[in-house]
Each structure stands twice: as structure tokens, then as C-alpha cells.
Amino acid sequence: METAMKTTSSHNWDHNVVLSVEHLTMRFGGLVAVNDLSFNVGRGDITALIGPNGAGKTTVFNCVTGFYKPTEGRIVMRHGAGFQAEKIEALTRTGRQYDDDGDDRVFLLERMPDFEISKRAKVARTFQNIRLFGGMTALENLLVAQHNPLMIASSMTIGGIFNLPGYRKARAEAIDFAAYWLEKTGLIDRADDPAADLPYGAQRRLEIARAMCIRPHLLCLDEPAAGLNPRESTELNELLQYIRQDHDTSILLIEHDMGVVMQISDHVVVLDYGQKIADGSAESVRNDPKVISAYLGVDEDEVEAVEETIDQAIREAEEHEPDSDKGGKS
């Protein structure tokens, strides 16, 4: 059935895959945080990873970005089009970490150390609790993300101390690129302020700008809308749409705000207790009884009854306040 779907499906995540998580299992001692999880992230898609608290979403992120070494499973990152199944199988057998010949680069993330995942596989990440370098300026934060090209241009620092022309040029380019993202995130006026002095919403945007400075193929966002007010939330949506459309960057995000998820995601993967319980378009997932039961914490066969009650409650609410359904918040 799977193969039949691949040929007929119009979904990006079935035939143009940037990241595939295959049979990922992560155990901490006796606790199974993620259990035999497989899903794909389509190139150019915004993919949302959702689920109740403790479902294992952040653990998946930590495995993808090299924070944890998965207990079992394979995580494949592709830069070129197509599945490149042979190349990946060959890599898996040899024990090498990646194959970066030509344009069809493939990477086995579970084998790579954390800094290589960002440097070579071009996977960037932000955190639920913001992790900027608070003591550095906004601009410097973005320059740290361009460390590797700058390091090469300065011939391992010597050029940097003596300010040689090669380094000056690379530095100017790095600053231009940083300025571009500061502009996009509306932070250009605050470029020289310490990151810790920026307001909360600005810090969140700066984190995204910094992640974009590694020129990622995949951008992983852990609750990017947490703590944002509705206006900031809208701006964030616009920023993400822009990143997806104008750059060769696919987005994988964890989000609790269902309004955001349903509005911007092309593809939604739902986890519960470390297992995948639904996978599909936002529309199909929204109506999946399994998902609803996981979120409401009731058995599947009770879902209909509960939904009925909720629908009724919503209808009653709408009678009082006719425009309240837009956000769709729980």
C-alpha cells in the first residue's frame, strides 16, 4: 500500500524528502521517550510535529540535531532531489557519516557529532527557551553562526589578527548576510545592542535569524510562537512563509498553538507517548479521532461524545461572540 501511495501521492513528503526519520527509538534507562518513529519531511514544506506534553517531540529534535545519540534508528538528511536509496544503503553499510560528492549529498545524522550536523548537513535549530549569546551583540550572534566560512577565509585566525584582505572581504560578506537577516526580522536598528537587552519577541526573531545564517536546508523550530502576542505571532507566520518560499529551506516545527499549526503547516505529524499516531495534511489530522483522543485524554470510542459536547460549547460561545473561532485555540 505504501508503494502505491508513493507513485500516486501529490504530497511532497512522499516523493521529495529532505529529512527522513526511520525507526527512531530513544531510551533513557527504562524510559522509552521515542518508540520506533518514522516520518518524512518534504522539501520546501512546513512540517509540524505536534502532540501532548511529554510525547517526545523535543527528544526527536534533540536526536535530529545531534544532542542525543539515538538508541536505534536512522536519520537521513538529503540535499539533492530524490530518495538516493542506493547511496544511503551504501553509506549505512560502510559506517561513514556522510557522502558529500556533488549535489546529491546525503548525511546520516545519527552518526555525526553536533557541530558537523550544522556545518555539513546544514540543519539549524532554535530552542523553546531562547539560547542566544546574551553578552554578545545581535550582529555578533549572527556572525558566530558564520564561523566556518570565516575561519577558512582567515586561514585559521592568522588573517584575522593582521586583518588581511582575504579576511576583510569574507568578514564584509558575513556582515552583509547578517544585515540581510536582521533586516528581514526587523532588528537592523538593534544590531549593536547586546542580545540579552532585546525584548522577548525580538529575541525569538533573532534566534531564527541566527539559525538562518548557517544557510540551512532544514530549519528546526522548537515552539517558535511560545510567548508571542497575536501580532508577533502573525509576523512570525509571515517570516516562516518567506523563509520557505525564498530560500531553499524546509521547516520542521514543534508547536502547541494549534492556530499557528493549522494555518501554516503543509504536513502534520502527531506523536503520543513517543509513537506516531497520525501523519498527513493539516486537514486530515485535524479530524483524526486518534489525535483528538490523545489531546483530550479520553478513549477513542468516547471521542464522538466529547466532540459533540465541545461543538455544542463552541456553538454557544459563538452565539455570544460571533468571531471567536478564527484562532481555533484550545
Add this chain to the structure above:
Amino acid sequence: MEYFLQQLINGLTLGSIYGLIAIGYTMVYGIIGMINFAHGDIFMVGSFIALATFLALVAIGISALPLILFITLLVAMLFTSAWGWTVERLAYRPLRGSFRLAPLITAIGMSIVLQNFVQITQGARVKPLPPQIQGGVTLIEGVTENGTIAVQLSYMQMIIIATTLALMIGFSLLISKTSLGRSQRACEQDQKMAALLGVNVDRTISLTFVMGAALAAVAGFMFLLLYGVIDFYIGFLAGVKAFTAAVLGGIGSLPGAMLGGLLIGLIEVFWSGYFSVEYKDVAAFSILVIVLIFMPSGLLGKPEVEKV
């Protein structure tokens, strides 16, 4: 007045050496939050390498003193850096992520290993190097009731102060302007995040040890030229003094280390000059205690050190 000026010059010279060693302590502390107690012994190893290189260069018949000094400096920095790198790689990196005391104890062990290694291979007796750079300029000549007193600035002192100044400027540029320095500062604040941005944290830490060791080698060479004798034990007291300097200036702060070094040097020299030589170390450490009571994070340290 002349006497005061002379002591000031002497103090600055000694303080420069302490400052150079102190930078190694402060940088390592800044980046991994560990006191590298073997750093003083790296300084000692540096002075031995300098001595060996110096004698070897003289033995093969190079006679131009500036050339010998320059080559010796480079060779000492190179080999001492290799020692610094090796110590980090063998003794500290395997313990990263372990509990905080583990690398501290290892550092003390490493210090003993280095001392005993040099003691066994080089012998326990002091190694002399006859004075190489003599002469100087007389700045002021004054007359007191006991006769004339001249304020001398020897060429040796000039070399030490100038070298230290040049290295300090180069170093500040490295930390503030280059990508390596930026990633060092990033690692200082959040190693995990730096790694996620593509910074090779292990290599950055290694390079920090290498830089500290290179500066310690310079200090070791200058110590050798200034005092003319070294033994396997010089690293201990110099290390403790430099560590004190780093704490006094605010550990983790680069200008603080330099300032602390100069202050410790000045206190020592002035105390010896005006009061008693025997109590110069007591004076230096007392000042440290007093400063820390009123400014717990040192003179230039940040009020709270964030550690992830």
C-alpha cells in the same frame, strides 16, 4: 622619588610575566570553568624548552643574539603549545561532562607529573643561563644624602615590557575581532548552542589551551632571561602568583588578568623595596584577600558568572 620610579619599573617587569601566565588561567576558566593547576608547570616546561633551544642554537654556532632570541621564542612557544594541547587532550577532555571536581584533581595530578618528569629528565639542580642582555639606559640621575641614585631601565626590562605589550594587543584583537575569538566567547556562554551553530567546541577548547601555553612559554623564556636560573619547581610559585593575579583581576576577564598580574608584581616589588623581602608574598596574598572581601568577583570581573 628616584627609588620609587626604579621600583615601579621593576614591578612592571615582574608583573608582565605574571600577567602573561595569568591569561592562561583566566581563558581556560572562562571557557570550561576549570582552574588548570598544571598551567604553572607548563610555564616551567616552557622555560626549560627555551633554555634547551637557546643552548642548542649557541652550540651550532649562531652568534647573532637577536636572531637566537627570536628563534628561541618561536620554538619555545611552538613546543610548549604542543605540551598544552597534549595535557588537555589526555587529561582533561576525557573528563569533560564529569563532575566539576574531577578535572580539578586531574589538573593537580598533571602538575605533579610535569614537575617530576622535568625533575627526572633534567635533574633537580638549578640550571643557569649567564646573563645575555646587558646594559640599559639611565633615565634620571638623582642625588641623595647617601650619594647618587640612578633610575635604570635595562634593555632586558624593555624587551619584557614591549613583548608583553605586543602580545596583549595581538591577543585582544584575536579575541575581539577574529572568528576564533568570537567562537571562544560563544563557547564561554553556551557550548551546546555554539556546537549547533557549527563551532567545533572541542577544537576551540584545545586552541584555548594552546594559546595559554604559548603565552606561558613567552613568560617562561623571559623569566629565564631575567633571573638566569630555573629549576623544575619554579612553576609552582609562579603559577600560584599568576592564579592569584587572575582572581584579583576577576577570573574570566582578559584585561583583568593583565591588570591583576601587574598589581601583584607591583605589590611584591614595592613591599620588598620599602618593607621587607621576607613578607612580600604575604603582602601580595593579603591584598588579594582584602580585594575579594569587598569585590568578590575581582577588579574587572562580571558580577555573576553564568555557567550552563
